Amino acid sequence: MTELNRALAGAAEKGIISAHQVSDLEAYLADRGIIFGPTAPDAAAERDDAALDARAAEDSEQPRFIRGFHDILITIGVVVVLIGLWGLGGPFLTLPVILVLAEILVRRQRLALPSVALTVALVHWVGITALWFVSEHEDAWRPLVFVLAFLSAFPIPLGLFYWRYRVPLALAGLMVSVALIGVVAALLALEKSLGIDLANENHFMLLALTVLVGALGVFAVAMRYDVSDPQRVTTRSDTAFWLHLAAAPALLYGLIALVFLSNDGATWWDGQASLGQAAAAILIVALFMLVGLVIDRRAFVTSGLLSLGGAVWTMLNQTGASLDNYVFVAFAVVGVTVLVIGIFWQKLRRIVVSLLPETMTARLHTAP
Known part of the structure; x- marks a missing residue:
């Protein structure tokens, strides 16, 4: 040095x-x-x-939605008052309060964490209200039509909220809701064109592939925001953070589904999966951790921890280990993995990035 x-x-x-x-x-x-x-x-x-x-x-990777205990204190007040008002007056009383608080805390005072809380409150309000309306047609509509009608309620409120208050989570939520609508619309089109029922387990593979394509779309948009702000000094980086947080588990479990659905619907938690499938799950999780290191996004590490533990569980179960042994071994493996990656994140990232061509890494977040 x-x-x-x-x-x-x-x-x-x-x-x-x-x-x-x-x-x-x-x-x-x-x-x-x-x-x-x-x-x-x-x-x-x-x-x-x-x-x-x-x-x-x-x-x-430091999203700008926690700036101090003042934000935390205000957020606690926001959450408590909205819960109380929801219990007293339901959605009709809550929405005006959300908008008034957004004007004061977000538009005027620019408080970060309260803006996240208010965005989540708006999503909850839209979800509950939309569910009330579409539930009247639950018996008449097919499941995919029901889901499509429900999801269609989100883009406009989230778009207006972002237009007014410029909250990155609202923009990310808008994009994710559009992606979900696209996935459901594609599934509905496949059902009608092929004359099949995707709820039937024989067609789960098609369902997993469609979800995987939608997740790839969200990931591509997230990377577009990431490479547009490699130094992570603007809100584009925050938008990318939320998009990665949504894309990572969707991508992971889309791939995991392709592995386990080929075993007559077996999953790693029912003990029926094979050693080969458990090994494949571990390889997928390792690949995601590698991707997380390259793009410097920890969502790709945390999203795979449950699958990593389940895969270890399955491998030990297949070898006849006792319940006490493989439960604690699975916890230990996951915990050690988290600690090693967390402690040596920067060193591991420097090693990985140094192996990649400069044309690939030039627009990524700098590895110190």
Whole structure:
């Protein structure tokens, strides 16, 4: 580590500059020949490296919806008052309060976490209200028609909410709702054109493939937002965060479904899956963790933890291990995986990114 590196690490540790700016500044100075000679490694240098990694890990994916305890306090008040008003007056009383609070807390005061809470409250309001209306036709409509009518209620309110208040979660919710409508509409078109019932287990594979295509679409949009803001300094990065949070589990379980539906509907939680299918699930989870490292999004790591535990459970169950053993082994494997990836996130990411061509990594978030 050079003296320059150490100075930059200290600046990042004190919060003078953000960690992801350190590598950019180093590259800028190196291009102009401003490089200090290396010094002998010592404990202090190692601590500086560790501090830089810790700071980089904090800054690499930090959505701007928690800015302090003030936001948390206000959000608690928002949640409590909306729950109380919902119990007293239902949706007709709650919606005006959501909009009034949004005008005060989001449009005027620009509070981040309350904006998320109010967006979630709006989604809940739209969902409950839409369910009341479409439930009147539950017996007359086919299941997919019912779901399509329900989902169609979300885009306009979310679009208007984003247009007025510019909340990234509202924009992400709008895109996800449109993607879901597209998936359901495609399934409905397949049912009519092929004359099949997708609720029949014989056609679950087609259902999984359609969901997977929709999830890929959401992931593509998320990546579009990510590469448009590689330094993650604008709200486009926050929108990408929410989109990845939706796309990651959808992609994962779409792929997992393709693996397990081929075993007559067996799943890793019923103990009937084979060792090969459990191994395939572990490979899929590992692939998702690799993708998460490349794009610096932890949603692709966390989304696979349940499947990882289930796959370990299945493998131990197939070998005849006792219940006490494989329950705790599964927990231990998942916990160790989380800790290793979490602690060594930046080091692992540097290794992975260094193996990729520069044309691929140039527009990704910088690996410090």
